[in-house]
Structure formats: C-alpha cells, structure tokens
Amino acid sequence: MSLTRRELLRLTAAAAAAPLLPRVALPEAGAEALPAGRFFGAGEMALLDQLTETIIPADAHSGGARAAGVVAYIDARLAEYDSQIPDLRSEQESWRAGLVAVDAVAREATGKSFLEASPEQCLSILKRLAAAEGDPKTEAQRFFVALKEWTARGYYTSSIGIHDEMEYQGNSMQVEFAGIDVATLPKTEGAP
Amino acid sequence: MPLLRAVTPASKEVDLKRRYDAVVVGSGAAGGMAAHALTSQGLDVLLLEAGKKLDIESELRSMEWPYDHPRRGQMPYSSHALSQNEYNIRKPPYAKGLAWKSVYSYVQGWGGSDYSKNMLVDEKEHPYTGTSYAWVRARALGGKTNIWGRLALRLSDYDFKAKSHDGYGEDWPISYADIEPYYDKVDLYLGISGHAEGLPQLPDSRFQRATRLNTAEVRLRQSLSRSGRVLTPYRAGVTTDGLKHNKYRSRCFGRGACARRAGGCDIHAAFDSPTGLIYPALDTGRLTLRSGSIAREVTIDPVSGKARGVAFVDAGSGRSFEARARVVVLAASTLESARLLLLSRSSRYPDGVGNSSGHVGHNFCEHVMGPSVGGFVKELVGRPRTLDDGRPGGFYIPRFRNLKDREPDFVRGYGFEGGSGTSMFPDTTQAPGFGGEYKKAIREMASATIGMGGFGEVLARYENAVDLDPEVVDKWGIPVLRFSFKFGDNEKKMCADMAANARQIFEEAGIEVVDWDGEMKTEGWSIHELGTARMGSDPKTSVLNQYQQSHDLRNLFVVDGSSHVSASCHNPTWTIMALCWRSCDYLADQLRKGQL
Numbered sequence: 001m002s003l004t005r006r007e008l009l010r011l012t013a014a015a016a017a018a019p020l021l022p023r024v025a026l027p028e029a030g031a032e033a034l035p036a037g038r039f040f041g042a043g044e045m046a047l048l049d050q051l052t053e054t055i056i057p058a059d060a061h062s063g064g065a066r067a068a069g070v071v072a073y074i075d076a077r078l079a080e081y082d083s084q085i086p087d088l089r090s091e092q093e094s095w096r097a098g099l100v101a102v103d104a105v106a107r108e109a110t111g112k113s114f115l116e117a118s119p120e121q122c123l124s125i126l127k128r129l130a131a132a133e134g135d136p137k138t139e140a141q142r143f144f145v146a147l148k149e150w151t152a153r154g155y156y157t158s159s160i161g162i163h164d165e166m167e168y169q170g171n172s173m174q175v176e177f178a179g180i181d182v183a184t185l186p187k188t189e190g191a192p
Numbered sequence: 193m194p195l196l197r198a199v200t201p202a203s204k205e206v207d208l209k210r211r212y213d214a215v216v217v218g219s220g221a222a223g224g225m226a227a228h229a230l231t232s233q234g235l236d237v238l239l240l241e242a243g244k245k246l247d248i249e250s251e252l253r254s255m256e257w258p259y260d261h262p263r264r265g266q267m268p269y270s271s272h273a274l275s276q277n278e279y280n281i282r283k284p285p286y287a288k289g290l291a292w293k294s295v296y297s298y299v300q301g302w303g304g305s306d307y308s309k310n311m312l313v314d315e316k317e318h319p320y321t322g323t324s325y326a327w328v329r330a331r332a333l334g335g336k337t338n339i340w341g342r343l344a345l346r347l348s349d350y351d352f353k354a355k356s357h358d359g360y361g362e363d364w365p366i367s368y369a370d371i372e373p374y375y376d377k378v379d380l381y382l383g384i385s386g387h388a389e390g391l392p393q394l395p396d397s398r399f400q401r402a403t404r405l406n407t408a409e410v411r412l413r414q415s416l417s418r419s420g421r422v423l424t425p426y427r428a429g430v431t432t433d434g435l436k437h438n439k440y441r442s443r444c445f446g447r448g449a450c451a452r453r454a455g456g457c458d459i460h461a462a463f464d465s466p467t468g469l470i471y472p473a474l475d476t477g478r479l480t481l482r483s484g485s486i487a488r489e490v491t492i493d494p495v496s497g498k499a500r501g502v503a504f505v506d507a508g509s510g511r512s513f514e515a516r517a518r519v520v521v522l523a524a525s526t527l528e529s530a531r532l533l534l535l536s537r538s539s540r541y542p543d544g545v546g547n548s549s550g551h552v553g554h555n556f557c558e559h560v561m562g563p564s565v566g567g568f569v570k571e572l573v574g575r576p577r578t579l580d581d582g583r584p585g586g587f588y589i590p591r592f593r594n595l596k597d598r599e600p601d602f603v604r605g606y607g608f609e610g611g612s613g614t615s616m617f618p619d620t621t622q623a624p625g626f627g628g629e630y631k632k633a634i635r636e637m638a639s640a641t642i643g644m645g646g647f648g649e650v651l652a653r654y655e656n657a658v659d660l661d662p663e664v665v666d667k668w669g670i671p672v673l674r675f676s677f678k679f680g681d682n683e684k685k686m687c688a689d690m691a692a693n694a695r696q697i698f699e700e701a702g703i704e705v706v707d708w709d710g711e712m713k714t715e716g717w718s719i720h721e722l723g724t725a726r727m728g729s730d731p732k733t734s735v736l737n738q739y740q741q742s743h744d745l746r747n748l749f750v751v752d753g754s755s756h757v758s759a760s761c762h763n764p765t766w767t768i769m770a771l772c773w774r775s776c777d778y779l780a781d782q783l784r785k786g787q788l
Contacts, residue, residue: 054626054627055626055627056626056627056631057628057631061631061635064631077263081269082293085291085293087272087292126627130626133625134624148626149620152634153620154264156618156620156634157258157617158258158259159257159259162258165635167576167577168577168614168616169578169579170449170581170616171255171448172447173447174447174579177403177446177583178404178578178583179403179404179409179580181404182402182404182405182413182425183387185410
C-alpha cells in the first residue's frame with residue numbers, strides 16, 4: 001500500500017514539531033530573479049528554486065521547473081494553508097524542516113550549504129537522497145520524495161509542462177476521435 | 193466555444209397544498225428517469241432533490257487549463273479528502289475529530305477536485321457509522337450523474353438468472369427479454385457509444401459511433417482474441433453522434449481531459465440527469481422541481497395505510513413540509529432510499545415502511561475493486577505524443593470467468609476497465625530519480641503506457657446490511673445509517689484471480705508490467721452500491737416486485753439500485769434507468785386503471 005503525500009508528510013511531523021526551527025539563510029548572491037515568497041523566506045525560495053530545477057531541468061526540448069514557476073506554485077500553495085488545522089500546520093513545518101535537512105546533508109557531505117556547493121556536489125547529494133526514494137528513512141530522504149512529487153505536479157500542470165514539454169494535443173475540439181477504428185480491424189478470432 | 197447553450201428551463205411554482213400524481217425523491221439517474229418517464233405518460237410530478245440546483249457548466253469548467261486555476265484544480269486547502277489509508281485505519285464517522293473545515297470522500301482527492309466539491313457531501317454534515325465504507329454521495333440536482341465514469345453496460349441472463357446458472361443467491365424476477373426493450377429506449381433517448389461484439393454475457397446496445405483504440409489497446413485486443421476474450425472500446429453513456437430531440441446536449445467533440453476525474457462534461461455529451469432527463473421533463477410543463485428538500489419520511493394515510501406523500505426538511509430554513517401525491521417514488525440512491533424506508537416508522541409499520549419482509553437494508557451488494565496493472569509497450573517508447581484522452585474512455589474487457597467454465601474457487605465474474613496513452617497530466621510516479629533522464633523518461637513513456645483495473649461482482653448476502661444508528665444524527669437531526677458490510681471469501685478469491693489475470697493478460701500481450709496491485713480497495717470504493725430493497729416474487733424474501741413496487745404498499749415504488757437482486761459485474765447506471773423506465777410505464781398504467 002502506498003502512502004499519500006499528505007500521510008507521508010504527516011509521518012515526518014514529529015521532527016517538524018519543534019517551534020523554533022532554524023531557517024535556511026540567504027546566500028550572498030543570487031535569488032534576485034525569484035519572486036518574494038509568501039510562505040518561504042528568500043533563502044528558502046532560493047534553495048527550493050535550485051532543488052526543483054535540478055529535479056526537472058531545462059533541456060533542449062523545453063524549459064524546466066524554474067521557467068515553469070514551480071517554486072512560486074509551491075510557495076503559494078503553502079501560504080494558503082490554514083495553520084489552525086494541525087495537518088496543514090505540520091505539513092508547512094515539514095517543508096521548512098525538509099529544507100533545513102537537505103542543507104544539513106549538504107554541510108555534512110561538503111562542508112558547505114547546498115546553494116554554496118558546486119553543481120557536481122549538488123547532483124551527488126540529490127542522487128544520495130533519490131537512491132532511497134522507494135523506502136525513505138531520514139527526514140531529508142522523505143522530503144525529497146515530497147519535493148519530487150510537488151515539483152512534478154507544479155511542472156506538468158504548468159503551461160510549459162503541458163504544451164512545450166508534453167506537447168499535449170487535447171482540450172480542443174476534434175473532428176474525429178484519434179486512433180484506430182475497431183470496425184476496420186480483422187474480426188476478433190475465437191470470440192465466444 | 194462555438195456551442196450554443198439552451199437556456200435552463202424554469203420549474204413551475206411548488207404547490208404543497210395540492211396532491212401531485214407522483215412525488216419522486218432524488219434526481220440522479222433513477223429520479224431523473226422517473227421524472228422523464230412519468231411526465232411522458234402525462235402525470236404531474238413533483239421532484240424533490242436534497243441538494244442545490246447548481247449552474248453545472250460553471251461548476252465543471254471542463255476546458256479550463258490547470259494553470260488558469262489558482263490551485264491547479266485543487267479544492268481549497270482547508271478541505272480534506274479521505275485517503276485509502278484513512279479508510280484502512282479508521283472507522284466511520286470519518287470526519288469525527290478532524291480539524292478540517294470540510295471533509296470529503298476519497299473522490300475529492302482526484303485531480304480536478306475543485307470542480308466537483310459543491311456536488312459532493314461534506315462528511316461533517318453527513319456522518320455514518322459502523323464498518324469501514326467509502327460512501328460517496330452527491331447532493332445536487334443530477335446527483336452522481338454529474339461526475340459519473342460513463343461506462344454504460346447492459347446486464348444479461350448470466351446476471352438475471354445467476355442462481356439458475358450457479359446456484360448462488362436469487363434470480364431476478366425478470367429476464368433479459370423483459371428489460372431489453374427498455375435498454376433500447378434508454379440507448380436511443382440518451383445516446384451510447386460502443387462497438388457491437390455479439391457477446392452473450394454483455395449484450396450490445398443501440399450504439400452511436402464508437403470511440404477508437406490506440407496502438408497499445410489494439411495490441412491487447414488482438415492478444416486477448418487468441419484466448420477467446422474480447423477488448424472493446426469503452427461503452428460510454430455519451431452521445432457521439434448527437435441527439436436531435438435534446439437541445440441541452442451536444443455531441444462529443446473529443447476535446448479530451450475526460451480523465452480529469454471527477455470531471456463531468458460541460459457540453460453534456462456525457463449523460464447527466466439534468467440535461468438528459470430533467471430539463472426535457474420540465475419542458476413538458478408537467479414537472480415541478482424543488483431542490484434543497486431533504487426527505488425524512490414517507491408519510492402514511494392513517495385510513496388506507498397507503499403512502500400519502502413525503503415529509504421533508506428545507507435545507508435552507510430547516511422547516512418541515514409534506515408533499516402529497518397519489519404515488520410515492522423513491523430514487524434517493526441505494527442507501528438513502530433504504531434509509532428513508534427505515535426512517536418511516538409508525539405503529540402500523542414499526543420496522544419501516546415496506547419492510548414486512550425484514551429485508552430492507554439487507555442483501556446489500558456492490559462491486560469490488562483494487563487489483564490493477566500498469567505497464568508500457570516497449571516499441572512505443574519515444575514515439576511522438578498521441579491524443580489519447582480525446583474520448584470518453586479507453587477500453588473494456590468483458591467478463592470471461594464462470595460463463596461456460598466453472599472456477600473452483602469462486603462464483604460470478606469481473607471485467608476490466610482500462611486505457612492507454614497520453615493524458616493532460618502524465619503519470620510521474622513510475623520514473624525513478626530526477627533530472628534530465630527523469631524528465632525524458634516521462635516524456636517518452638507518455639504514449640506507451642497502458643493500465644487497467646478490475647470490477648468484480650460482490651455477492652448479495654443477507655448479513656451485509658445497513659440499519660439506522662440509534663444515536664447519531666446528521667446536520668438536520670435525521671438518524672444516520674450504520675454499516676455492517678464486509679467483503680467475503682468469494683470476493684477475496686475473485687480478487688486474487690483478477691490480480692493474477694491482469695498481470696498475465698498484459699504479459700501475454702508483450703506489455704512490460706511496471707506497476708501491479710493485488711490489494712482490494714475499501715468497501716464502497718466502486719461507488720456502485722446496490723440491493724438494499726431487492727425485487728422478487730416472494731414478499732417474504734423481497735421488498736419489491738418486478739416493477740419495483742412495494743409488496744406492502746401498492747402506491748410506493750423504489751426505482752433506484754436498491755431494487756437490484758444481484759450486483760452483476762457490470763456498471764449499474766444503464767440498468768437502473770432501463771428498469772426505472774419499465775416500472776414507471778407500469779405505474780402510469782396502474783394509476784390510470786385505478787389500481788394504486
């Protein structure tokens with residue numbers, strides 16, 4: 001049985017329950033192009049931006065998570081959460097805690113924060129987290145699973161994701177259904 | 193949008209001082225059909241719907257792009273949709289103790305849930321108790337037909353005469369020949385898309401243009417044919433050629449995004465009760481509609497002991513009213529109609545009206561779901577993206593178990609619903625990792641994916657039942673249902689066969705299996721509740737006769753799925769409507785003859 005995203009995040013709530021969590025700090029440079037977060041601080045927005053673009057990068061085929069505005073989507077969603085509802089508050093907290101956990105993994109591996117690490121180091125850190133996505137155990141590993149799911153949702157529901165990347169052809173009037181007319185196929189043999 | 197929309201007809205003023213020919217409770221597939229069939233026969237009908245009359249086009253907004261919606265189609269975050277896991281680990285009432293502003297059934301967790309939230313009930317206002325059950329309820333004009341899955345199948349004598357075939361349960365008091373003319377009428381009046389296959393277990397309908405199959409589906413069809421099995425284009429309750437007699441519905445334009453469950457169809461090519469049945473009935477001038485009317489009791493004439501009408505609560509004001517009629521027709525859904533019968537207790541009918549048999553609420557059956565398989569066709573990986581969701585459904589594999597053969601482990605059978613190829617939102621769960629490779633994998637797999645899941649017959653058993661909870665009431669103070677419903681051994685063994693076969697069918701077709709699930713979903717998941725007031729010829733063991741007429745009160749009819757004697761494995765909506773039409777013709781004839 002697979003857990004839903006929300007259930008998964010709820011399981012991480014114990015770690016997230018501490019009221020005074022450290023916040024990811026803004027590095028010296030960068031992040032100017034990002035919109036101001038409604039939920040996340042500037043440092044968190046910058047880190048999320050880097051993470052989401054690494055998960056779904058721009059390539060020769062289409063733009064990536066950054067161009068699709070995935071961070072703004074995640075931020076807006078969490079900003080709308082009513083923190084009076086315990087499940088939503090713990091989900092909000094788990095996002096903050098998850099970012100801190102990723103940074104902690106980066107510091108342990110490289111001595112630097114994720115945003116200060118080299119691109120190769122960033123990739124290697126995420127690969128380590130992704131290796132456990134089938135059975136995530138640490139907070140950072142569980143956070144990666146949630147982050148990947150939400151990056152995919154934000155990206156593939158965006159205009160870039162639907163039109164440029166997936167070249168979706170539907171949601172428009174069609175003269176005839178696409179595909180093969182069964183009446184033109186050879187008769188089903190042996191049908192009762 | 194180049195489609196003209198006909199103006200929604202207004203209802204006549206409700207007049208509760210008069211006595212209508214018939215009062216119908218519920219406006220879904222059954223209630224809508226009752227309104228249509230009875231007004232066609234010249235009767236004056238009052239239709240009571242518990243929910244609101246919604247502006248359904250602006251609710252559904254079928255062609256809105258996800259990125260044009262502030263939450264990409266999700267409902268407000270202060271609302272919560274119950275998950276499979278919650279159904280597994282908790283017991284009803286599910287909303288109890290939850291801090292969310294609104295709690296909905298699992299259906300609201302599907303993509304596009306902002307479009308259906310106003311149709312489905314809030315579990316906080318509509319609790320129920322007892323055993324685990326995912327009870328999906330709509331309260332809105334049209335009920336669940338606004339968002340139904342559209343698979344429109346006929347039953348056969350393998351179903352109507354199932355006991356004669358395998359010895360289990362009861363035969364229906366009708367045979368296929370009795371209902372066939374009414375299936376035809378439903379097909380022609382509402383429109384159905386499909387391809388004739390000539391199968392005895394799944395009779396063909398009067399089909400309009402069939403949808404098409406894509407490459408992977410044709411491959412599966414051809415592979416199945418080698419073992420004498422069939423894969424046929426989805427038999428959809430959708431008009432693909434249009435309906436000249438109905439100005440409220442457009443033909444299907446293959447716009448796609450039909451998979452945006454629970455999505456509905458804002459041009460009404462897919463059948464829904466308001467545009468298919470109720471608006472045309474209003475146009476006859478013989479139908480009066482009252483929404484926001486929560487039926488709480490069938491009232492009884494103290495002298496004759498017959499039904500006098502329906503007592504209801506106004507959802508807005510909370511005030512109580514009675515609607516009187518010569519005939520009472522319940523069509524509130526399988527479980528709500530049973531609840532209504534049980535709520536109608538009096539000294540004359542201490543166990544509920546129409547319940548001298550003691551069978552009301554019992555023999556509750558449905559379809560079991562869960563076993564499913566997903567995979568891809570290797571040769572199609574990396575091919576250009578195709579348009580595969582520009583159709584109301586993918587494919588259906590009809591029942592092949594216990595027809596000529598006899599399975600040692602279980603009776604009855606199951607079918608598979610499935611589809612292949614691209615949709616607006618790709619399956620992102622199967623690709624591992626991240627980065628360019630992950631992105632490419634999702635892109636290249638989109639046209640190659642195929643998946644299907646089973647729907648199996650759950651046996652009607654007396655001990656699977658609902659009754660009234662002695663303590664818990666809903667928002668309006670009306671006692672709620674208490675479930676006592678569990679899948680049995682036959683269902684478990686059938687699901688094991690279903691799961692094994694799903695995988696085998698794919699492997700034999702050379703489809704790479706990447707996702708396989710053998711687990712049964714929670715009871716109720718199929719949203720096909722049936723059989724709580726079954727028909728039969730013996731008043732001691734059944735609630736209704738073959739015309740869905742109460743054995744006890746001849747002016748009381750129950751025309752929804754509660755009348756079904758067994759569940760079949762075929763989706764019930766088309767049968768509900770065909771049976772209802774047949775019963776309403778009988779009702780009108782009897783009324784004219786003074787027999788009611």
